[in-house]
Amino acid sequence: MKKMISIILTAAICLLMFTGCSTTNPNSASNGTSASDGTSAADETSEAVNPSESDEPKAKEAEPCTVAIAVGTYNSQTLKAQKYFTEYLSKELNVNFVFSEELGGDVSKNLTFVENAYAVGAQGVIDWAMLSSDDVVPIAEKCEQLGLYFSTWLVGSLDSISHLDHVVGVTAGNDAVIKDMFAEMVNEVLSDGEKHNLVLATAGAHNGSVQQVRASVGILEAYRDMYGLTYSEDIEKLAMLDAVTEIETGVDDVKITIFPKFTGDELSNVLKNGEYDVVAVAANLYLRFESVIKEIEEVHNMDIKVITVTEISDTTYNSFNTLDPMGNPSLNAAFLTTSGKVTLTLALLLNGIYGDIDAILVDGKPATYNNQSWICYSPEEYEVINKVDTSEDTYIYNADEFKQMLKFYNEELTAESLMNYAQEYSSKESVFARRGLD
Amino acid sequence: MKNKIKISELLDNRYFNYYLPIILLFVLTLFFGVTTGGKFLQLQNLQMILNQALVVGIVATGAVLIYSSGNMNIAMGGSTAITCIIAVNVYLSTGSMLLMFLTSVVVGIAFMGMFCVLSEVFKLSIVVITVLFMTMLISLQEWIVGGKTLKVSYESLKGLQQMNVPILIFIIYFVICFILFECTKLGRTLKFIGENKDCARQTGIKESAAVTIAFLVSGLGVGLGAFSIIVRASSVGGSTAGGLNMEVVLAIVLAGTPMTGGNKSKIFSGIVGAVMVTMLNNGLLQLGVSSIYIQAIRGVFFVIMVMMSGKRPEVLPVKDMV
Amino acid sequence: MEQEVLLTCKGITKDFGATRALDSVDFSVVKGKVCGLVGENGSGKSTLSSIIAGIYQPSGGEMEYMEKAWAPKNSLEAQDNGIGIILQEAGTIPMLTVAQNIFIGKEKLFQKHLVIDKKAMNQAADDVLQDIGAKHIQAGMMARMMNMQDLKVVEIAKAYNCDPRIFIVDETTNVLSHDGREILFRLIHKLAGMGKSVLIISHDIEELIEHCDMITILKDGKMVTTLEKPDFDAKKIKNLMVGREIKGDYYRGDMDPYSDEVLLEADNITTLREITNLSMQLHKGEILGIGGLSDCGMHTLGKTLYGEERLARGKVTLTQKNVVVTNAELAVKNGMAYISKDRDRESLALDAPIFQNIAVSGLEMNQHVKPFVSSKMEKQYVNEQVKGLDIRCRSEYQIVRTLSGGNKQKVAFGKWFAKGSDIFIMDCPTRGIDIGVKQEMYRLIYNMKKEGKSIILISEELPELIGMCDRILIMKNGSISREFMRSGDLSESEIIEYMI
Numbered sequence A: 001m002k003k004m005i006s007i008i009l010t011a012a013i014c015l016l017m018f019t020g021c022s023t024t025n026p027n028s029a030s031n032g033t034s035a036s037d038g039t040s041a042a043d044e045t046s047e048a049v050n051p052s053e054s055d056e057p058k059a060k061e062a063e064p065c066t067v068a069i070a071v072g073t074y075n076s077q078t079l080k081a082q083k084y085f086t087e088y089l090s091k092e093l094n095v096n097f098v099f100s101e102e103l104g105g106d107v108s109k110n111l112t113f114v115e116n117a118y119a120v121g122a123q124g125v126i127d128w129a130m131l132s133s134d135d136v137v138p139i140a141e142k143c144e145q146l147g148l149y150f151s152t153w154l155v156g157s158l159d160s161i162s163h164l165d166h167v168v169g170v171t172a173g174n175d176a177v178i179k180d181m182f183a184e185m186v187n188e189v190l191s192d193g194e195k196h197n198l199v200l201a202t203a204g205a206h207n208g209s210v211q212q213v214r215a216s217v218g219i220l221e222a223y224r225d226m227y228g229l230t231y232s233e234d235i236e237k238l239a240m241l242d243a244v245t246e247i248e249t250g251v252d253d254v255k256i257t258i259f260p261k262f263t264g265d266e267l268s269n270v271l272k273n274g275e276y277d278v279v280a281v282a283a284n285l286y287l288r289f290e291s292v293i294k295e296i297e298e299v300h301n302m303d304i305k306v307i308t309v310t311e312i313s314d315t316t317y318n319s320f321n322t323l324d325p326m327g328n329p330s331l332n333a334a335f336l337t338t339s340g341k342v343t344l345t346l347a348l349l350l351n352g353i354y355g356d357i358d359a360i361l362v363d364g365k366p367a368t369y370n371n372q373s374w375i376c377y378s379p380e381e382y383e384v385i386n387k388v389d390t391s392e393d394t395y396i397y398n399a400d401e402f403k404q405m406l407k408f409y410n411e412e413l414t415a416e417s418l419m420n421y422a423q424e425y426s427s428k429e430s431v432f433a434r435r436g437l438d
Numbered sequence B: 001m002k003n004k005i006k007i008s009e010l011l012d013n014r015y016f017n018y019y020l021p022i023i024l025l026f027v028l029t030l031f032f033g034v035t036t037g038g039k040f041l042q043l044q045n046l047q048m049i050l051n052q053a054l055v056v057g058i059v060a061t062g063a064v065l066i067y068s069s070g071n072m073n074i075a076m077g078g079s080t081a082i083t084c085i086i087a088v089n090v091y092l093s094t095g096s097m098l099l100m101f102l103t104s105v106v107v108g109i110a111f112m113g114m115f116c117v118l119s120e121v122f123k124l125s126i127v128v129i130t131v132l133f134m135t136m137l138i139s140l141q142e143w144i145v146g147g148k149t150l151k152v153s154y155e156s157l158k159g160l161q162q163m164n165v166p167i168l169i170f171i172i173y174f175v176i177c178f179i180l181f182e183c184t185k186l187g188r189t190l191k192f193i194g195e196n197k198d199c200a201r202q203t204g205i206k207e208s209a210a211v212t213i214a215f216l217v218s219g220l221g222v223g224l225g226a227f228s229i230i231v232r233a234s235s236v237g238g239s240t241a242g243g244l245n246m247e248v249v250l251a252i253v254l255a256g257t258p259m260t261g262g263n264k265s266k267i268f269s270g271i272v273g274a275v276m277v278t279m280l281n282n283g284l285l286q287l288g289v290s291s292i293y294i295q296a297i298r299g300v301f302f303v304i305m306v307m308m309s310g311k312r313p314e315v316l317p318v319k320d321m322v
Numbered sequence C: 001m002e003q004e005v006l007l008t009c010k011g012i013t014k015d016f017g018a019t020r021a022l023d024s025v026d027f028s029v030v031k032g033k034v035c036g037l038v039g040e041n042g043s044g045k046s047t048l049s050s051i052i053a054g055i056y057q058p059s060g061g062e063m064e065y066m067e068k069a070w071a072p073k074n075s076l077e078a079q080d081n082g083i084g085i086i087l088q089e090a091g092t093i094p095m096l097t098v099a100q101n102i103f104i105g106k107e108k109l110f111q112k113h114l115v116i117d118k119k120a121m122n123q124a125a126d127d128v129l130q131d132i133g134a135k136h137i138q139a140g141m142m143a144r145m146m147n148m149q150d151l152k153v154v155e156i157a158k159a160y161n162c163d164p165r166i167f168i169v170d171e172t173t174n175v176l177s178h179d180g181r182e183i184l185f186r187l188i189h190k191l192a193g194m195g196k197s198v199l200i201i202s203h204d205i206e207e208l209i210e211h212c213d214m215i216t217i218l219k220d221g222k223m224v225t226t227l228e229k230p231d232f233d234a235k236k237i238k239n240l241m242v243g244r245e246i247k248g249d250y251y252r253g254d255m256d257p258y259s260d261e262v263l264l265e266a267d268n269i270t271t272l273r274e275i276t277n278l279s280m281q282l283h284k285g286e287i288l289g290i291g292g293l294s295d296c297g298m299h300t301l302g303k304t305l306y307g308e309e310r311l312a313r314g315k316v317t318l319t320q321k322n323v324v325v326t327n328a329e330l331a332v333k334n335g336m337a338y339i340s341k342d343r344d345r346e347s348l349a350l351d352a353p354i355f356q357n358i359a360v361s362g363l364e365m366n367q368h369v370k371p372f373v374s375s376k377m378e379k380q381y382v383n384e385q386v387k388g389l390d391i392r393c394r395s396e397y398q399i400v401r402t403l404s405g406g407n408k409q410k411v412a413f414g415k416w417f418a419k420g421s422d423i424f425i426m427d428c429p430t431r432g433i434d435i436g437v438k439q440e441m442y443r444l445i446y447n448m449k450k451e452g453k454s455i456i457l458i459s460e461e462l463p464e465l466i467g468m469c470d471r472i473l474i475m476k477n478g479s480i481s482r483e484f485m486r487s488g489d490l491s492e493s494e495i496i497e498y499m500i
Helices: A002-019 A076-093 A107-120 A133-146 A155-161 A175-189 A203-207 A210-227 A235-239 A264-271 A286-300 A314-321 A340-353 A379-385 A399-403 A415-425 A428-435 B002-012 B014-035 B043-068 B076-094 B097-122 B126-145 B154-162 B165-183 B185-195 B197-202 B207-233 B244-254 B269-286 B291-309 C045-052 C075-080 C098-102 C118-132 C148-161 C178-193 C205-211 C234-242 C298-306 C328-333 C343-347 C354-362 C375-388 C405-419 C435-450 C462-468 C492-496
Strands: A065-071 A095-099 A124-128 A149-152 A167-172 A198-201 A245-247 A256-259 A278-281 A305-311 A333-337 A368-370 A374-376 B149-151 B235-237 C005-016 C019-030 C034-038 C060-065 C083-086 C166-170 C197-201 C214-219 C222-228 C262-271 C278-283 C287-292 C311-318 C336-339 C367-369 C423-427 C454-458 C471-476 C479-485
Touching (some): A002 B291, A076 A340, A076 A399, A107 A133, A107 B043, A133 A155, A133 B154, A133 B235, A149 A340, A175 A210, A286 A305, A305 A314, B043 B076, B043 B185, B076 B097, B076 B149, B154 B207, B197 C328, B207 B235, C019 C197, C019 C214, C034 C045, C034 C178, C045 C197, C083 C148, C278 C287, C278 C454, C298 C423, C354 C375, C462 C492
Parallel strands (some): A124 A149, A167 A368, C034 C197, C034 C214, C166 C197
Antiparallel strands (some): A333 A374, C005 C060
16 A cells, blocks of 8 residues: 555656656657758758858758757756757757756766767767856866867856867857947936946856956946046956945945845845945846845835846746836846857857868867847837747747858858858847848 | 565565665666667776766765664765865865875865764764754855866876776775675674664664764765865866765665665665666666656656665564464 | 353454464353453464454354354444454554543534533543543543553443443453553453453463453464363463473472672662662572562663663662673673563664674674674574574574564573673563463573573563562562562562552
8 A cells, every 4th residue: 555655656746847847848869869850951942141151052961960968957048949959950950959957067967968978979069057167178178088079158168178179169148249238238227317326236257257247347337437437446356346345436426336246135235225226237146136126116115227137038028027116117128148149059069060160260279159149128129029939930040040050051151251140140130130020 | 475475585585685786787787788789888888887976986885884874964965075175275285186185085084073073062963963064064165166166187187087096996995895894893783773773772882983983984985085076077166066965865775775774784885876877877868868857767766766675575464463 | 051152153264364373263252251362472362352353354264143143344343233352552542532532433422513512521431430440540631641551441441331242352461550450350350240241362371360260272273172260270271372281390490599799789779760769789690580560660770770771879880890880881891681671672673684683792702803703703603592592483584573572582682692691681571472482481591590690580470570580679669668588488469568
């Protein structure tokens, strides 16, 4: 009797575990080698506008291959990407994907996954799991050892792995313009000519995270220009402070506090007097601060403007559409990283697997490929953005456009042309135009 | 009826019972070997599987001594991580691989020793002490390296990796533990304490002495495990050794040592269980099973093994009833 | 004299798997009589009564009750038809009151509208308790606040309240205190006087001889015979139970002396509970008995002498070695041994094999090269005991839980014999053990004395103390009330005075 109950309970637990998973079926071929039979590639005429294209339809079909993807956490972004890869690209490109379990930033677990991926017959590994640039190095080196191609989105890692032959390149959120984009957001949101006190949540800037440093610098520069501030120190140094600090601005009625912490409670401490009415967040931490900000707004009957990095997901949709107690939108400006960043990692990797790595190296070394980030200022705009990547008609890159990033299909591909292509095609305007969302 | 009796007789047979996990491991190997068309059995693959299992295998081997006495240590993950951090810092300041190794060992043992001392001083069960430390150590780890990583240069570790140092470490440690557990009175004492604490005490066994030694030996395992982590991953970060606790318990139980310890404890549970897990991961992935299902299958395996190890032979009504 | 038979069993057989517990047993329950059922463990006596009470269904044979065919499906059906049984295990529900326990299943009797009239129930329960002579038990008290003996009396009240025609008492008396036993037997005779029948299953032959009209003996699942009162004879009954003649004395036949040398001394000891200002001495080669009512503190004394119980005052000393005993480790190191009354929980590791249970005491001794334990020496260590004590088992790797009570006790003994301990403290060592094995144990204890070992024998069975000990200390309320020397004339009634 007891045994029967245990068996039933075990079965129930197993079943319930799957309810938490996304509805997509992770790719699982019946044997570990080749993928589902591929449809022939690109026999339809390509609709995409390609700067370095040729007009003939490509009838080539690439050899089936296996790509392993190391996942840190299965958040909505990863799940969307997984769906895109396994349900769409897999068929179109004849590629088999092997996804890891949640590795959570653990180097040993990732190494184990890479070894197992090799055993399964993968030819390349994309890393979406490591949280720090240093951690990428052993993974890249293990891939090198096993002869697997490697790409990642951790831009800070490139220098330490560029000497490895199998590293195909890294993708980034276009750090060069991040500063300007954040400055633009500040200017747009605070364009009322009033003075606003700012809490700048710098997140991992003090640890050297490039994007967060640039974002923080951008915000501080915009503030400086807007209010004619004089900082006592170098802006980058200020952005990288590792303790909560009210910095000198040179102007009495403009206060700025640098907030390099991660918890809502600590933020509440800073905001509790109601002196600050702008919160800018340089990383995807808004959700942690959302309820605290709402509370302060209620208590002090004020509107706190929020500028933050966030992801394209239902939670952001909710944040945009929720009005704060004052009847104002909760989010004022969102800096969004799109799936283009992860798609690029695949494009780079496949070039390596297909033997075309030389086409994407710069001076014989792997390079950084930028993906445009988007800014959204309103719920209406977000409504449109939220439609991206939800169906075959709304992917940032459809199959043909994706193939243009592979030398195998696009013989004229060079590193430079790919960089330009990625830059252009990942922009909000281009995507909206191509997908009829504008 | 006859078959039922035969099966329970088999399960009762002490040799069968003892070696069952090893038999299962063998069966699992064959199973995957056949279903992957031999790919699984390639030497390189098997070596990889063993290497992946080593850290857990080392720490779990030491943990068997603790669990066999009916105690628990759930601060193993945290202790290992902090040991890694301290050892890497020593390396970064001195550049000496040897010092890093010695530091690992000393710190690992010191941690366990500290638990024992605190248990005595505060008259708290040592299990409670480890529970207290579990979260403290994880927070400490997050605070020291959270977001960052401490790196040891890959070049200096390459040599150790090529010499298969982790495997050598494991073999030596296993032999030590085997001798202590099977050939000296320590193992017998620990197992008896795990069977019945009160009876052990009344037989004149000093529980605290035996358990302290078990913790210290396990501490050596923690130190060696920490060193092996460094050799394999060449870095220590906020999530290093996260989950090690669970992996160790999983390994031990999977390979036939009951969580309550006692006579059925087996010193090889640590490594056999660890290899079973990595084998499952590798083999199922080779068969094309998705990672999510692999986790579920691991869980089911675990439950089955627990049920089997807890199984009492079907007892004919004893004279009390008749 | 024509005896009216209430219930007949014809050819009753019961199988549990491959074991035949009862083999074609014919048995009758006579109206208005008290019948005792005896047999060794494994004889089938409890199975037979359980079948009559509907707890088990027979595998073969038939029963007739009140001139109708009788095949109860469960004990509730039996109860409703007037057969009540009190079992050895606990039959009360801790979270209910005494009254609720007595009237369990019959709450409707006190239902007024939708509510149960607690007051009425309590009153009715008080009446029942009054009836059976258990005035000291309060109807409103929670069962979990009561001790084991009183709970048993509540069970008796419950069964009595069902107005049974046949009242079955299974191995209950050894749980009861002296008062409890008085209540029970008073009730039994009352019921018999009212024309009811009583069936008592017990190991205590003397008790049965005193109270029963007839005694039926079972052995190995078969009926041996039924003796009427005139033929009652303890020795005869014992022989019939064992199936052979018990040769020689059951206990000791000698009057051998003991040495003057004091080995163990308790000097004015007081513990945190039960024991107050107690002093005693144990001599070399002495069998010292400690007796009293079950809560007199004798069990605690045993633990205290071994260092298992904390002292508030005084000390326990091994006089020859000049060692103060403060914990078990020290005691063992200095040649002491302890066999607990709670054998299963304290003296044995039930789920470990016989081997481990015995070998654990010899871990130091069996090291041929320190610190390595020699498996060979261990094997010899264990085998000597298994053979020497005639422990009946499939192999020395058999799990102790699967052994019979007697063999379990032998394992507990073996652990200490192998070690060569000099001072043995034994708490109720023959409890729940077959007559045959019991005799073996008594032989053993006497041999130990002859070898110069010293034994403290704590027991609730007076005959055992009188039969085996050189000296008996009777305890009452935590201290020694009287000392008796070994003598052929010593009687139970003399001793009981000092116990109560």
